[in-house]
Amino acid sequence: MKLRLLGTNSTGGDCPTLYATDRESYIVQGWQVFANELLLQLDIGEGETAVEVPTELFEYLSKDGLPATGVDRVQGPVMILTEQGTCVVQGRAVTDQQALSQMSIPHYESCVEVAKVDLAALLEEPRGADFER
Numbered sequence: 001m002k003l004r005l006l007g008t009n010s011t012g013g014d015c016p017t018l019y020a021t022d023r024e025s026y027i028v029q030g031w032q033v034f035a036n037e038l039l040l041q042l043d044i045g046e047g048e049t050a051v052e053v054p055t056e057l058f059e060y061l062s063k064d065g066l067p068a069t070g071v072d073r074v075q076g077p078v079m080i081l082t083e084q085g086t087c088v089v090q091g092r093a094v095t096d097q098q099a100l101s102q103m104s105i106p107h108y109e110s111c112v113e114v115a116k117v118d119l120a121a122l123l124e125e126p127r128g129a130d131f132e133r
Contacts, residue, residue: 001021001022001023001096001098001099002021002022002098002099002102003019003020003021003022003027003099003102003103004019004020004021005017005018005019006018006019006020006026006060006061006063006064007057007059007060007063008057008060009053009054009056009057015109016028016029016030016031016051016053016054016057017029017030017057017103018057018058018060018061019102019103020063020064020116021099021113024115024116024117025113025114025115025116026061026064026113026114026116026119027094027099027103027111027112027113028051028053028057028089028091028111028112028113028114029051029053029103029105029109029110029111030051030052030053030057030089030109030110030111031051031052031053031108031109032049032051032052032108032109032110033049033050033051033052033088038050038052038080038082038088041079041080041088042079042080042088042090044090047092047093048090048091048092048093048112049090049091049093049110049112050079050088050089050090050091050112051088051089051109051110051111051112052082052086052087052088052089053086053087053089054085054086054087055070055071055072055081055085055086055087056070056085058070058071058119058122058123061119061123064116066119066120066123067123067124069123071087071122071123073122075121075122076090076118076122077089077090077091077112077114077115077118077119077122078122089112089114090112091112091113091114092112092113092114093110093111093112093113094110094111094112094113
């Protein structure tokens with residue numbers, strides 16, 4: 001899998017980072033979720049994991065033609081919004097060695113792959129039931 005850097009919240013390269021892939025998906029690199037109160041809210045399937053990132057990280061999707069907006073609601077793959085201005089993103093754990101070799105991932109971070117269509121839907125204007133969440 002080939003990656004294209006969209007943006008990061010760091011100058012050191014080892015903080016929350018967003019990549020586009022060559023297979024209609026995005027890689028979200030962020031802090032591993034260890035907090036029990038967050039983990040208890042998730043139903044993480046086999047081969048999946050979750051990372052926490054600042055909501056404004058998704059503004060970098062504008063470099064891939066999507067709206068330049070932060071995340072302000074819960075809708076898969078964003079599972080939790082925190083009071084600290086972060087969100088928990090759940091997706092397939094990245095195990096592709098070619099992709100991992102293109103990233104700098106410290107021991108306290110991980111990354112998930114999410115479908116482009118899922119993130120695009122998250123950035124659309126909310127309708128009906130989305131307002132009720």
